[in-house]
Amino acid sequence: MSRTRIKFCGITREKDAQAAIGLGVDALGFVLVPASPRHIPAEKAAAIRRRLPPFVSAVALLKDADAAFVQDAIDTLKPDLLQFHGDEPADFCASFGLPYIKAVAMGEKQSLAPLARRYKGAAGLLLDSHAKGGMGGRGETFDWSRVTAVKMPLVLAGGLNPANVGRGVRQLRPYGVDVSSGIEARPGVKDHDKMRAFVEAVVRADRAKK
Numbered sequence: 363m364s365r366t367r368i369k370f371c372g373i374t375r376e377k378d379a380q381a382a383i384g385l386g387v388d389a390l391g392f393v394l395v396p397a398s399p400r401h402i403p404a405e406k407a408a409a410i411r412r413r414l415p416p417f418v419s420a421v422a423l424l425k426d427a428d429a430a431f432v433q434d435a436i437d438t439l440k441p442d443l444l445q446f447h448g449d450e451p452a453d454f455c456a457s458f459g460l461p462y463i464k465a466v467a468m469g470e471k472q473s474l475a476p477l478a479r480r481y482k483g484a485a486g487l488l489l490d491s492h493a494k495g496g497m498g499g500r501g502e503t504f505d506w507s508r509v510t511a512v513k514m515p516l517v518l519a520g521g522l523n524p525a526n527v528g529r530g531v532r533q534l535r536p537y538g539v540d541v542s543s544g545i546e547a548r549p550g551v552k553d554h555d556k557m558r559a560f561v562e563a564v565v566r567a568d569r570a571k572k
């Protein structure tokens with residue numbers, strides 16, 4: 363049984379990135395969405411990104427940005443992976459020559475099978491709790507009973523925290539989990555005790571799966 367991959371999103375500070383790396387987190391997300399309280403300019407994210415060790419991925423989170431903005435983010439940040447969080451069509455997501463994951467607005471009654479077909483070029487689908495057109499990163503869970511297996515990796519997100527992530531891992535066995543507000547002291551500032559507790563909860567749940 364493979365372990366659950368962990369992404370911490372909404373990183374804005376070098377010391378939070380380094381603490382996450384120390385905890386063994388697999389991927390760090392940088393929110394390049396100007397309206398987000400966790401927005402980080404691409405140049406600042408790039409400075410953090412340059413200090414990531416091998417095998418820790420940098421993820422650029424984008425929402426309904428135009429192609430020039432996305433390309434500029436890629437050129438500046440040099441992310442390993444793109445995360446599209448808006449209404450971007452599949453051909454747009456694929457047009458940058460980088461692997462991408464597509465966020466699904468599980469606040470709507472979404473059926474995952476047609477979305478997996480539409481975004482068949484995606485590296486995975488990320489399940490968040492926002493409604494279509496909504497923002498994401500709201501710290502709210504969605505009804506996990508609506509998750510159905512599809513033939514691509516699923517990343518569980520939306521309102522995860524140290525207290526509920528173990529249940530999510532045991533119940534849904536996702537490829538990965540993604541958290542932003544559930545490990546924060548305030549928007550954009552991570553709480554290192556919550557970060558540690560989150561990772562420990564995932565590790566414990568992985569052990570219980572076997």
Ligand SMILES: O=C(O)c1ccccc1N[C@@H]1O[C@H](COP(=O)(O)O)[C@@H](O)[C@H]1O
Nearest residue numbers: 371398498499500501520521541542543
């Ligand atoms: O974090 C944000 O501010 C954000 C803004 C716009 C789109 C997505 C955003 N965050 C992503 O939402 C999910 C769930 O976050 P949370 O754990 O419920 O706070 C996660 O993928 C964030 O990266």
